[in-house]
Amino acid sequence: MRLSSRTSKLKASPTLQLAARAKELSAQGHNVISLTVGEPDWPTYDCASRAGIEAIQNNITKYTPASGTVELRKTIAEKTKEDLGQDYALNEITVGPGNKFVIFQALQVLCEAGDEVIIQAPYWVSYPTMIELSGATPIIAEASAASNFMLKAKDFEKYVTHKTKAFLFCSPSNPTGLHYTEQDIKEFAEVFRKYPQIMILSDDIYNRLLLDGSRVAPHILHVAPDLKNRVVSFNGGSKAYSMTGWRIGWATGPQDIIQAMGDYQSQATGAPSSIAQHALVSALKKGESDIQKTIQLLVHRKNIFMSELYKIPKVHVYEPTGAFYIWMDVSSYLGKKYESAVIENDRQISQILLEKFFVGTVPGTESGMNGYLRLSFATDEKLLTVASQRMKDFFSQLS
Numbered sequence: 001m002r003l004s005s006r007t008s009k010l011k012a013s014p015t016l017q018l019a020a021r022a023k024e025l026s027a028q029g030h031n032v033i034s035l036t037v038g039e040p041d042w043p044t045y046d047c048a049s050r051a052g053i054e055a056i057q058n059n060i061t062k063y064t065p066a067s068g069t070v071e072l073r074k075t076i077a078e079k080t081k082e083d084l085g086q087d088y089a090l091n092e093i094t095v096g097p098g099n100k101f102v103i104f105q106a107l108q109v110l111c112e113a114g115d116e117v118i119i120q121a122p123y124w125v126s127y128p129t130m131i132e133l134s135g136a137t138p139i140i141a142e143a144s145a146a147s148n149f150m151l152k153a154k155d156f157e158k159y160v161t162h163k164t165k166a167f168l169f170c171s172p173s174n175p176t177g178l179h180y181t182e183q184d185i186k187e188f189a190e191v192f193r194k195y196p197q198i199m200i201l202s203d204d205i206y207n208r209l210l211l212d213g214s215r216v217a218p219h220i221l222h223v224a225p226d227l228k229n230r231v232v233s234f235n236g237g238s239k240a241y242s243m244t245g246w247r248i249g250w251a252t253g254p255q256d257i258i259q260a261m262g263d264y265q266s267q268a269t270g271a272p273s274s275i276a277q278h279a280l281v282s283a284l285k286k287g288e289s290d291i292q293k294t295i296q297l298l299v300h301r302k303n304i305f306m307s308e309l310y311k312i313p314k315v316h317v318y319e320p321t322g323a324f325y326i327w328m329d330v331s332s333y334l335g336k337k338y339e340s341a342v343i344e345n346d347r348q349i350s351q352i353l354l355e356k357f358f359v360g361t362v363p364g365t366e367s368g369m370n371g372y373l374r375l376s377f378a379t380d381e382k383l384l385t386v387a388s389q390r391m392k393d394f395f396s397q398l399s
């Protein structure tokens with residue numbers, strides 16, 4: 001019994017495991033196309049990379065304040081005003097090594113045993129374990145296909161109890177690439193007003209990668225600024241600025257929570273990388289035209305990928321409005337046979353696709369919903385076409 005009981009619930013991230021298996025097969029010489037990891041395949045923008053190099057050359061390589069440099073927090077304040085329409089003071093902003101870790105910290109400082117945190121299914125694979133590690137219990141509210149896999153406020157309310165501490169969600173969503181409309185969020189605001197103890201944890205990591213022409217995804221602060229004292233918003237460099245490896249993210253929210261997060265971080269990691277912080281200032285100030293080019297690229301790839309996936313009989317693909325994922329319903333193939341083995345769930349589908357057809361996908365079960373695959377199109381368009389053909393080939397062999 002070396003390991004703590006807290007650790008007994010710990011699961012490694014399934015998407016990272018799948019990506020590792022895809023890499024293993026590639027190393028064995030197979031031509032694997034991985035649609036698994038939620039990571040841009042285009043380089044970090046020049047403006048950010050050059051600032052990173054400048055930081056190293058100019059000795060901007062020392063500890064910074066635990067919550068991030070004043071320069072970066074000022075820049076985040078300006079960006080947040082532009083995107084969410086709200087003013088945040090420097091002590092209402094904290095910077096950490098990635099969006100994931102700032103969400104983790106927020107859960108750590110807010111939750112304890114006995115608390116419940118509501119998330120919707122399909123969910124981002126990391127949410128349940130992060131909630132469990134805070135001591136709280138994840139409560140999973142299933143969103144339906146009819147509501148585009150985004151939970152409706154009236155359905156959310158059915159899961160609220162006196163133990164509900166927070167609602168954690170991302171929009172656009174990982175895994176579906178679909179997002180809440182302004183109307184959806186207004187309905188949520190009505191429900192939130194009825195339950196003042198519930199904190200609203202808004203993961204905005206994809207909120208600038210909109211494929212429907214809008215600049216930024218609808219946000220609770222756009223429609224209900226009166227709830228500002230209960231909202232913590234999370235964002236970062238990883239997706240819109242293609243800075244996954246730099247490990248840099250931030251949170252904005254009420255001063256007491258942000259202060260506690262900064263204190264937690266000061267004991268956990270010290271401070272985020274000074275180099276990554278310097279690079280993010282430049283990305284936030286100068287990266288706008290790069291984001292526009294990224295969106296054009298993503299829309300182009302999405303259109304190609306969708307038109308290929310439409311050719312696969314009896315699957316249903318949901319056209320994404322944001323991020324770089326396609327959510328594909330493969331449930332009509334459950335119960336069919338592949339080489340005499342009955343396909344019982346989407347994990348099997350994903351496994352055969354990887355091991356036999358060399359296409360890496362993430363099963364919906366990892367996001368709490370059996371019968372789906374998440375396909376990332378942050379991949380070269382020619383590969384998307386080949387991957388679609390391989391999937392078509394696989395499904396045609398099921399009987």
Ligand SMILES: Cc1ncc(COP(=O)(O)O)c(C=O)c1O
Binds near residue numbers: 100205238248
């Ligand atoms: C919904 C969601 N939140 C957070 C993250 C993590 O972002 P970061 O790389 O900044 O930790 C991801 C990455 O896959 C994500 O999909």
